[in-house]
Amino acid sequence: MKRYITLFLSTLLGIAVMTAAPEIIRGTVTDSESGEPLPGVVVQSINEASKSVSFSSTKADGSFTLNVKSGVSVTFRCMGYETLSMKVTDDFASVKMSPKATQLRDVIIKAPDIYQKGDTLVYNVDKFAKQQDDAIIDVIKRLPGIKVDDDGTIVYNGKPINKFYIDGNDFIGGQYGLATNNLSKDDVKSVEVLENHQPIKALDDIEFSDQAGINLKLKEDARQKWVGVAQGAAGFSPMLYDASLFTMRIASKIQNMFTLKVDNTGWDPSTQIIEHDYEMLFDRSYDANIWSDYISADAVSIPLADKRTRDNLSMLANAITAWRTGDTSMRLKLNYSGDRLDYGSGVTTDYFSSDIPDFVQNKSLCTSIHDVTAQLNSEVNKSGYYLKNKLVADALWRNSDSDVSGSYSLGQRVKRRTLSVVDDLRLVKRNDKRLITVSSRNSVNHNPQELNVTGDEINADQWIHSTDVR
Known part of the structure; x- marks a missing residue:
């Protein structure tokens, strides 16, 4: 009887090992149109509660390494590209991201008085x-x-x-x-x-x-x-x-x-x-005009504003x-x-x-x-x-x-x-x-x-x- 129980537990353990997700995944992210590697892409593993469990970012050559021990999916985010989501069991050897224009909200800057x-x-x-x-x-x-x-x-x-x-x-x-x-x-x-x-x-x-x-x-x-x-x-x-x-x-x-x-x-x-x-x-104290006009017969003085x-x-x-x-x-x-x-x-x-x-x-x-x-x-x-x-x-x-x-x-x-x-x-x-x-x-x-x-x-x-x- 013990032999059958041991055989049954060994079979279940083998199945669990075969279906378990890998703890570390590696891959490369490139532009789907140009094929150029994309540096700075944020890579995150997401659990069943839609929360981020771990994250990483791609290097200059587009490569990345991510721990997905408790994750069920992996997302890739980058400014100017469409967000990509993949299952942890997918192939990450060559991940391609599609370009997408990013619209920024209007920003109004007011100078102080x-x-x-x-x-x-x-x-x-x-x-x-x-x-x-x-x-x-x-x-x-x-x-x-x-x-x-x-x-x-x-x-x-x-x-x-x-x-x-x-x-x-x-x-x-x-x-x-x-x-x-x-x-x-x-x-x-x-x-x-x-x-x-x-x-x-x-x-x-x-x-x-x-x-x-x-x-x-x-x-x-x-x-x-x-x-x-x-x-x-x-x-x-x-x-x-x-x-x-x-x-x-x-x-x-x-x-x-x-x-x-x-x-x-x-x-x-x-x-x-x-x-x-x-x-x-x-x-x-210097006086630039010490000599006044000797002839002033045409001088006019009016007690009103000039413009009037x-x-x-x-x-x-x-x-x-x-x-x-x-x-x-x-x-x-x-x-x-x-x-x-x-x-x-x-x-x-x-x-x-x-x-x-x-x-x-x-x-x-x-x-x-x-x-x-x-x-x-x-x-x-x-x-x-x-x-x-x-x-x-x-x-x-x-x-x-x-x-x-x-x-x-x-x-x-x-x-x-x-x-x-x-x-x-x-x-x-x-x-x-x-x-x-x-x-x-x-x-x-x-x-x-x-x-x-x-x-x-x-x-x-x-x-x-x-x-x-x-």
């Missing part, structure tokens, strides 16, 4: 811009901590900025109103505030700055190509018009900017070329070209501004006595200003050496014609000219022990002035010429 990057505060323009904004200055005005004065000066935390960059280039200088008032908000990605900015590398870690710099970071599609804005408007009765053209190109080696404006609505476009001279090349009283024809033309070679940068500016103004006023005085005739006085005045400026800046900015030279040549014409009519008549003509050449130089030399600073200004100013008065019983002339060499 403001974020800090070291000493730089970055404002996301898209978060602060509004549809009605004409230029980037409209966005800058509403940024927290920033204020724009009436003359266009940008102030951060109560102090004027000491540098203005576009994509890290200081090619505009102090006339940054040209960029802020004309550059479209759609071309600017962010406004970066460089806190405690020291623009002179030779003074870094020596002279602390409590002022900030501003950098406009352009969008990718606004770089390395010409961008611009053209605007125009007109009205009737009386005929009013305002037109402007602005174009700019920021490249790695050379930068260009051109501006044209004409206006007769009361606005003076020359306010955009005001020099916000944030870098003093000499002592603040100006009867004008104003023009502006500006061209800026800047280029850089290593640590040396050059900038050439050409400016023309013209402004013609017409004034008119009248006074009638009645007296109680009929024996005294009424006093009537009608005044008319026309003034014109033409200003042409050429400016050449050269700068070397290194950690141990700084040199800046600014050469400016300016020609200014100011004319006026006035007439008085009524109880008496009088005519007056004023001519003023200013021809000047000014050269500013600053040198900073630094080594381990010493810091040497040299600043200088050399200037020549020639100012001829003329006055001619004509009337019923008068004809007089006056000439005053002054020349100032310093």
